[in-house]
Amino acid sequence: MQQELFIVADDHPLFRDGLVRLLTQARPQALIREAATLDEALQLARAQTPAGILLDLMYSSDNAWASIADWRLEFPASLLVVVSMCEDPLVVERVMSQGASAFIGKSLPPSEVAEALTAALNGEPVVRCASQGSFTAYEPPTAADCFSSLTARQFEVLQLITDGLSNKEIAQILRISPFTVRIHVSALLGVLKLSSRSAAAALGARHGLGAASRSAQVREGER
DSSP states (O other): OOOOEEEEEOSOHHHHHHHHHHHHHHOTTSEEEEESSHHHHHHHHHHSOOSEEEEOGGGOSSOTTHHHHHHHHHOTTSEEEEEESOOOHHHHHHHHHTTOSEEEETTSOHHHHHHHHHHHHTTOOEEEOTTTOSOEEOOOOOHHHHHTTSOHHHHHHHHHHHTTOOHHHHHHHHTSOHHHHHHHHHHHHHHHTOSSHHHHHHHHHHTTOSHHHHHHHHHHHHO
16 A cells, blocks of 8 residues: 655755654654655655645745645645745635645744644644634635626636636637637636636635536436
């Protein structure tokens, strides 16, 4: 049986070493790999699907949450724990909405980082920063709340984006022009405050959108 793989991705060697030590204590039987860059982390993750990834938020060269959505989209079953000095509440909320399993602030005392990491490894949707003083269970919005501002057509486009379809393929299915699809994509990204198509797909997947969801709805309607 293959060992569980955990990847610790952080460009600060001392903090990375500390996280590795905590993980070793919590998961002594796991295989733990270190990465000093995002490219290294991605190569490790693609070589063997990780059970968990600890990722420094400040690795992102774009905005702070786009890369999180990309990681979640590529590794949907992996525990994705963001460990970062950036503890702005708006950033934390956006990171969690894009698919992070947990958020741990680097300004926490070591004992509290260990406690938060243990909770995350146990499947708790933890958000913990020094300013909060206590654990906060992250409650993601329901699909109805999340997508209530979308038009019916924008919602259809989002479902098809979640399926991984291109604008041309979406246009063929909906019988509209690719240019119109681009307009809908741009509009729904703005409504949902997302930065990329992959972020939209990740959000849709988190809420069960896509072909599987539509098939289930059809079967339910046929009963």
